[in-house]
Amino acid sequence: MYFTKMHGLGNDYIYVNGITEHIREPERLAVRLSDRHFGVGADGLILILPSRRADFRMEIYNADGSRAEMCGNGIRCLAKYVYDRGLMKKKELIIETDAGMRRLRLETDEEDKISQVTVDMGYPIFQADKIPIISEHTRVVQEPISIRHMEYRMTGVSMGNPHAVVWVNSVKRLDLAQIGPEFEYHGRFPRRVNVEFAQVVDREHIIVRVWERGAGETLACGTGACAVAAAGVLNDLTERHVTVKLKGGELSVLWDEADGKIYMTGPAVTVYDGIVTV
Numbered sequence: 001m002y003f004t005k006m007h008g009l010g011n012d013y014i015y016v017n018g019i020t021e022h023i024r025e026p027e028r029l030a031v032r033l034s035d036r037h038f039g040v041g042a043d044g045l046i047l048i049l050p051s052r053r054a055d056f057r058m059e060i061y062n063a064d065g066s067r068a069e070m071c072g073n074g075i076r077c078l079a080k081y082v083y084d085r086g087l088m089k090k091k092e093l094i095i096e097t098d099a100g101m102r103r104l105r106l107e108t109d110e111e112d113k114i115s116q117v118t119v120d121m122g123y124p125i126f127q128a129d130k131i132p133i134i135s136e137h138t139r140v141v142q143e144p145i146s147i148r149h150m151e152y153r154m155t156g157v158s159m160g161n162p163h164a165v166v167w168v169n170s171v172k173r174l175d176l177a178q179i180g181p182e183f184e185y186h187g188r189f190p191r192r193v194n195v196e197f198a199q200v201v202d203r204e205h206i207i208v209r210v211w212e213r214g215a216g217e218t219l220a221c222g223t224g225a226c227a228v229a230a231a232g233v234l235n236d237l238t239e240r241h242v243t244v245k246l247k248g249g250e251l252s253v254l255w256d257e258a259d260g261k262i263y264m265t266g267p268a269v270t271v272y273d274g275i276v277t278v
């Protein structure tokens, strides 16, 4: 089977063209290929599929085989994949995802290869039962949650997938290997959760580390960066346009006051093409 390894700020995925390759059990394939010792190695698997309602359809499977609704870094790379290989040559495209339609705007370099992509990530969702997070309140804003005998305050946001944003004084000292899984599998998250630990540098800059549902600590998370930007405004800690600094690099996120949507801009990189026996 042919595949392409790509990443957005080090959040890496294995891309398979579901138009030319027939994938029978994507969940099992995701687990096998994502393994960084016995497989190709990645945070998950992304299938590029035909769509009757959009230019393409994206299915994303985390490294543990679970299917996710949306992937911010992954969708930028999908746009690069289809443009650079001439599967479509428009500078604007619409991708169908499990979270709905997403519109993308592409920027190219001097060799007409995609360098930057801006994604209309849609509206942030704060209603607890739509994230979902179990709560007595309609929204989860700075609500306490006890993890390993420590109390954290979380703000719940859905970007099509579930996020809990936790403000901290410093992301450096956090032991994500310890507390990440406790958040991810906590009983208050019926569909588990991606958790972002966010340190406000100033009203336009945030440093973030993320423990992703189904993948563990990743170098970046596009939907997570958007969730942090939305929570920053909700908690009046940051402006609507912020630079989110993740381990793998920076994303520019704007929660547009005019249309209420979140726009995320960042890079997309092709690492290599390969063939794997399945």
Ligand SMILES: N[C@H](CCC[C@H](N)C(=O)O)C(=O)O
Residues within 6 Å of the ligand: 011, 060, 062, 067, 068, 069, 070, 071, 072, 073, 074, 161, 162, 194, 212, 213, 214, 215, 220, 221, 222, 223, 224
């Ligand atoms: N682990 C996520 C999917 C990947 C999202 C992330 N890699 C991004 O760039 O948005 C979930 O289960 O919701």
